[in-house]
Amino acid sequence: MARKQLSGMKGNFSWHGFATRDELASAFAAVVARHLAEAIAERGAAFLAVSGGTTPAKFFAALSTQAIAWEKVVVTLIDERFVPATSERSNARLVDASLLQNAASRARFVPLYHEAEKIEAAAVVADAALRRLAWPLDVAVLGMGNDGHTASFFPDAANLPALLDPASQRTILPVHAASAGEPRLTLSMARIVEARFLALHIEGAEKRATFDAAMEPGPAKPIRTVIDASAKPIEVFWAP
């Protein structure tokens, strides 16, 4: 059973804590499916962006079996490593293997990765492709690293101010950051914070401590900048 705590005093977020990661996965999948179904009922389609990394696999598996009109859902990524879908580092590969299965195999996936010599060129192609979709996102699911990054907003990214520009006209931007491992493509913060439902999915004591520290006064980590910029409180889903 979720322990919900509205943390209005501490920041622009609502905390949903679960006893186990399995409980979180099934409850969070039901919440996301409800938002997608509402979007389909109201506008005839739904638009979902998910993060990669190691955290979402169980949630993706639970979401893939939700009984909604998946053929009306477009799925894209919050961010992607600059690697082809054949790479084990590819978030598209993860989504294909874990989310676009079962009922959700009927969804349409729009990738961020495009083959190009330079990531700047791939970002321009992805930006043009993504612009054609029906913004804003109905649901955006963020992850977070222990350095306080979310999406590919790494603290050491050379273009961090452009990534976090709340007035950005860009949909997709390239990212070069030594801490990221490889270059990345990411949605701009401006496109993320306008989502109708914005959630952060984190697990483990270390990430909880990182999140709590980021909400303390002091220089803002990227996760804090995103939370502060969101029009609505971000919904945080956490389990130990």
Ligand SMILES: O=C(O)[C@H](O)[C@@H](O)[C@H](O)[C@H](O)COP(=O)(O)O
């Ligand atoms: O491609 C990625 O890595 C991401 O989308 C990234 O922002 C991720 O959400 C965090 O780094 C957390 O990653 P973990 O879930 O692996 O801890």
